[in-house]
Amino acid sequence: MIQEDVLKALSTVQEPDLGKDLVTLNMVRDVEINGDNISFTVVLTTPACPLKETIKRDCVNAIKSRVNNHANVTVNFTASTTTIRADKSNVLPGVKNIIAVVSGKGGVGKSTVSANLALALSQGGASVGLLDADIYGPSVPIMFGVRGERPMMTDVNGKAMIIPLERYNIKLLSIGLLVDEKSAVVWRGPMVSSAVRQFITDVKWGELDYLVIDMPPGTGDIHLTLLQTAPVTGVVVVTTPQDVALADAKKGIAMFGQAQMNVPIIGLVENMSYFTPAELPNNKYYIFGKEGGKRLADEYDLPFLGQIPLVQSIREGGDIGVPIMMSDDEVSKTAFEEFAGTVARSVSMRNANMKSEEVAETVEER
Numbered sequence: 001m002i003q004e005d006v007l008k009a010l011s012t013v014q015e016p017d018l019g020k021d022l023v024t025l026n027m028v029r030d031v032e033i034n035g036d037n038i039s040f041t042v043v044l045t046t047p048a049c050p051l052k053e054t055i056k057r058d059c060v061n062a063i064k065s066r067v068n069n070h071a072n073v074t075v076n077f078t079a080s081t082t083t084i085r086a087d088k089s090n091v092l093p094g095v096k097n098i099i100a101v102v103s104g105k106g107g108v109g110k111s112t113v114s115a116n117l118a119l120a121l122s123q124g125g126a127s128v129g130l131l132d133a134d135i136y137g138p139s140v141p142i143m144f145g146v147r148g149e150r151p152m153m154t155d156v157n158g159k160a161m162i163i164p165l166e167r168y169n170i171k172l173l174s175i176g177l178l179v180d181e182k183s184a185v186v187w188r189g190p191m192v193s194s195a196v197r198q199f200i201t202d203v204k205w206g207e208l209d210y211l212v213i214d215m216p217p218g219t220g221d222i223h224l225t226l227l228q229t230a231p232v233t234g235v236v237v238v239t240t241p242q243d244v245a246l247a248d249a250k251k252g253i254a255m256f257g258q259a260q261m262n263v264p265i266i267g268l269v270e271n272m273s274y275f276t277p278a279e280l281p282n283n284k285y286y287i288f289g290k291e292g293g294k295r296l297a298d299e300y301d302l303p304f305l306g307q308i309p310l311v312q313s314i315r316e317g318g319d320i321g322v323p324i325m326m327s328d329d330e331v332s333k334t335a336f337e338e339f340a341g342t343v344a345r346s347v348s349m350r351n352a353n354m355k356s357e358e359v360a361e362t363v364e365e366r
């Protein structure tokens with residue numbers, strides 16, 4: 001039994017999303033054979049890959065059926081998050097993927113979704129940052145229990161840079177951590193644009209697999225500034241199943257599809273999909289209507305990224321500075337984990353299939 005036999009067997013195992021085999025995709029490393037013991041490492045395209053178990057099962061089956069029926073197969077996993085950033089700019093140089101979370105309408109849970117998406121990706125093993133770009137209604141300070149804390153500054157090649165705070169293994173920044181909460185509310189156009197640009201250009205985000213940006217609600221100048229400053233990989237649209245939210249989500253989808261913005265939409269997630277009381281975890285009450293988000297995704301031919309239930313502890317977690325992903329509420333956590341896994345998969349697929357010149361890049365010279 002030699003290494004080539006193992007690789008030949010593994011070349012029959014498909015990466016389900018990328019539609020090619022593991023060997024062609026150069027995902028197999030460190031093959032070791034010791035008698036009946038065969039081990040190797042599969043390098044995934046994202047640590048938050050939800051397909052680990054499928055890939056593992058297929059690898060074991062391939063080795064047993066093609067190499068050695070009695071083999072003890074050990075499949076180790078590691079990940080090297082992919083990126084298609086090809087822009088030469090100095091903007092966020094160490095950040096592989098930038099995910100902007102948007103909503104057409106306020107109050108649909110965009111900040112809750114952003115925070116728990118960031119945490120779920122991080123708990124899956126990725127290095128993650130969360131930028132709260134909601135200048136007029138920052139939520140990160142309260143949601144992460146860091147209200148009143150101030151980030152430090154550092155000097156990078158003669159330039160003063162802000163060091164993001166760190167909480168729950170995530171790098172955080174919000175206007176609410178930089179200025180008095182009442183000040184930013186009265187800011188207008190140029191001040192807001194310059195603050196948003198600074199979040200991207202004057203912050204030492206370092207090496208990140210994903211930077212999640214919690215965008216302001218609606219569609220406006222801040223969005224344009226952000227997309228012109230940061231090379232956004234794609235946008236996640238948050239909606240609730242209600243008709244009014246869906247109507248506004250359509251405006252968001254239209255805006256991000258415009259030539260001026262031209263940023264890919266990763267997909268749509270439906271928040272507050274159904275109410276589940278803690279004492280009846282199997283009951284689902286569709287208070288805001290059923291599957292409106294799914295229908296909207298179908299209508300616009302967008303990937304549907306998942307449903308997040310309306311759960312009292314999700315709201316409570318946000319209010320006390322302990323997001324639900326840091327709690328032991330398994331039902332809500334599973335919903336966010338599945339959603340984050342789908343986002344990570346979509347980004348990996350996009351990275352594998354898209355030419356780098358199709359990526360939204362910084363268009364504004366500074």
Ligand SMILES: Nc1ncnc2c1ncn2[C@@H]1O[C@H](COP(=O)(O)OP(=O)(O)OP(=O)(O)O)[C@@H](O)[C@H]1O
Nearest residue numbers: 106107108109110111112137309310311314315318
């Ligand atoms: N799935 C959920 N279950 C229960 N409560 C939720 C859920 N999602 C969000 N909430 C609560 O709804 C309120 C609004 O959520 P959030 O602040 O995340 O919305 P938003 O869209 O970011 O609002 P904004 O208009 O400020 O940008 C918060 O109190 C939050 O805790």
